[in-house]
Amino acid sequence: MKISTRVSILASALLPLGSVYAEPQFPVVPLTAGMYVIQAEVAATEAQRQQGLMFREKLAPNAGMVFLFNRPAQVCMWMKNTLVPLSVAFIDEGGKIINIEDMQPQTTNSHCAGSQASYALEMNKGWFAQKNIKPGTVIAGLPKARQ
Template sequence: MNTLSRSIFALSLAAAAFATHADDGQPKLPTIKLSTGMYVIQAEVAQTPEQREIGLMNRKNMGASEGMLFAFEDAGQQCFWMKNTLLPLSVAFVAEDGTIVNIDDMKPLTLDSHCSTKPVRFVLEMNQGWFAKRGIKAGEKLQGQPFAKR
């Protein structure tokens, strides 16, 4: 491949990457590494009210071990719905220390409420079935920087 062909190929790849990003309708947020047992998660962190409101809306895909962690200033009952969310998701409601309080599956494009059964500071959304496929249940702990003592 000559230099011109390589340049055109590189530009095509960059344009495709930008188009995919633009198709998702929003920029990716900063990510952190979380884990539970032997499983590692790369989670985008939604920590402002605007970031939490948008969440994963309009995203068309998400990697197998990727998710979004919603971080709230204080613990409380958190409820989520799937308005404008195209991906089927599983949601884990997580206490301040990383303990999973409850997990629920959510259908795309619905307004059904999915709520924590106890006050939580964090909510982790993953592709639907991610927790079940790995045998992860309520009572298990997530590890990572957000769950360190305040």
């Protein structure tokens, strides 16, 4: 067996291990908050919501992740294994922001919706404040829950 063949076989054998640590691929939808457009990855399944933005080293300026819950619920978020400081907006079923919380990286503190939420939108920390987006602002383009 030639050395190049051995290297190929070894690289092929290691490929699945490397893919475990790759960033997950989530569907992306455009959302709007007033005049601002957000490119939001969608976490719609339990597995996607559990993974969230864990292990990401950065987040583009107008990128985020929207967590879609199957029905309005009292939801809380935390930052375990999340490396980027984030702000989360909890959103009702009509798209209106209920409350916004800032979250520190790699903490397990709970950050909860002020009332029943259908969505949570995570953005870089301070994004909502910088854009003067507050509770009561409507986020348009949110995906619908599958019933």
